[in-house]
Amino acid sequence: MSVSAAVAAASTSRTLVLARHRSPPASRVAATSRGRPFSSGPHPLAVSPATRAPAMATDGAAAAAAAGSKKKKEVLIFDAEEDLAVSLAKYTAELSAKLAAERGAFTVVLSGGSLIKNIRKLAEPPYLDSVDWSKWHVFWVDERVVPKDHEDSNYKLALDGFLSKVPIPTGQVYAINDALSAEGAADDYETCLKQLVKNGVIAMSQSTGFPRFDVMLLGMGPDGHIASLFPGHPLVNENKKWVTYIKDSPKPPPERITFTFPVINSSAYVAMVVTGAGKAGAVQKALSDKQTSSDLLPVEMAVLQDGEFTWFTDKPAVSMLQNK
Ligand SMILES: O=C1O[C@H](COP(=O)(O)O)[C@@H](O)[C@H](O)[C@H]1O
Numbered sequence: 344m345s346v347s348a349a350v351a352a353a354s355t356s357r358t359l360v361l362a363r364h365r366s367p368p369a370s371r372v373a374a375t376s377r378g379r380p381f382s383s384g385p386h387p388l389a390v391s392p393a394t395r396a397p398a399m400a401t402d403g404a405a406a407a408a409a410a411g412s413k414k415k416k417e418v419l420i421f422d423a424e425e426d427l428a429v430s431l432a433k434y435t436a437e438l439s440a441k442l443a444a445e446r447g448a449f450t451v452v453l454s455g456g457s458l459i460k461n462i463r464k465l466a467e468p469p470y471l472d473s474v475d476w477s478k479w480h481v482f483w484v485d486e487r488v489v490p491k492d493h494e495d496s497n498y499k500l501a502l503d504g505f506l507s508k509v510p511i512p513t514g515q516v517y518a519i520n521d522a523l524s525a526e527g528a529a530d531d532y533e534t535c536l537k538q539l540v541k542n543g544v545i546a547m548s549q550s551t552g553f554p555r556f557d558v559m560l561l562g563m564g565p566d567g568h569i570a571s572l573f574p575g576h577p578l579v580n581e582n583k584k585w586v587t588y589i590k591d592s593p594k595p596p597p598e599r600i601t602f603t604f605p606v607i608n609s610s611a612y613v614a615m616v617v618t619g620a621g622k623a624g625a626v627q628k629a630l631s632d633k634q635t636s637s638d639l640l641p642v643e644m645a646v647l648q649d650g651e652f653t654w655f656t657d658k659p660a661v662s663m664l665q666n667k
Pocket residue numbers: 454455456457458485486487497561562563564565568569570571594
């Protein structure tokens with residue numbers, strides 16, 4: 344059983360299952376879905392939406408790769424935030440066991456924001472004792488360029504809400520260098536990632552030539568932004584750098600560093616954790632059958648080249664979706 348299937352089977356949430364496939368719009372890159380049918384039995388409402396063109400589709404070679412890419416996407420909808428947190432912890436712990444056994448290391452990328460509260464169950468029994476935390480290497484998909492003890496720091500948020508409660512070796516927690524400028528911090532973080540690729544801690548994607556993190560645990564803003572990749576901002580088209588910077592973030596604070604889409608889209612697993620009615624509009628645009636606009640939200644540009652993408656949502660977040 345795959346991790347995502349295990350998550351679904353273990354959940355006590357809704358039993359309705361809906362598998363839905365749709366053809367990609369003609370104007371987008373054709374993508375092959377290898378999503379498996381959902382098994383019956385008690386699990387959250389699950390929707391398997393069609394895939395969308397990746398950010399890298401602006402690049403000819405990447406577009407060709409995307410056309411042959413192997414993708415799986417599914418949506419889990421939970422009745423209660425507590426159920427979501429339990430399921431997300433199980434999903435992550437199972438990936439930790441699988442990837443640490445396969446690779447000898449488990450590379451985990453965190454976002455800031457509401458995600459940190461949603462991973463709280465990992466720091467509780469049974470996972471506190473059963474997870475091999477010594478294999479964990481922790482990174483940030485984005486970080487605000489502020490001191491590490493600043494209220495806006497994604498590092499501080501994760502430290503207070505999660506990292507201080509689990510025994511991950513401190514040398515395996517990769518915070519940004521907060522003494523540098525935004526540009527300097529982005530370059531420094533990319534150099535750090537390249538060193539870890541050389542050491543074999545981070546895998547490389549053979550198909551994309553970008554680092555392949557084991558799992559990214561991500562949130563999404565109400566405007567559909569992920570990491571610090573905002574709607575309409577030119578950074579969404581960055582297709583060479585691994586890590587870049589922004590000095591005019593529409594959401595404060597303005598200076599941040601962020602992973603680029605080619606790195607996000609090279610991941611082995613992504614959990615997109617989105618709750619609350621305030622995000623229903625972006626969820627509807629991302630998951631609806633109907634195309635309401637030709638402009639893709641950043642969350643829609645997260646399309647894995649060869650990985651599993653799982654949405655962890657609640658009912659308010661999917662309240663604008665039809666056929667749910
Ligand atoms: O600014 C940011 O916002 C997003 C979304 O945050 P949320 O609180 O709405 O979940 C977050 O994923 C990102 O890491 C953070 O820097």
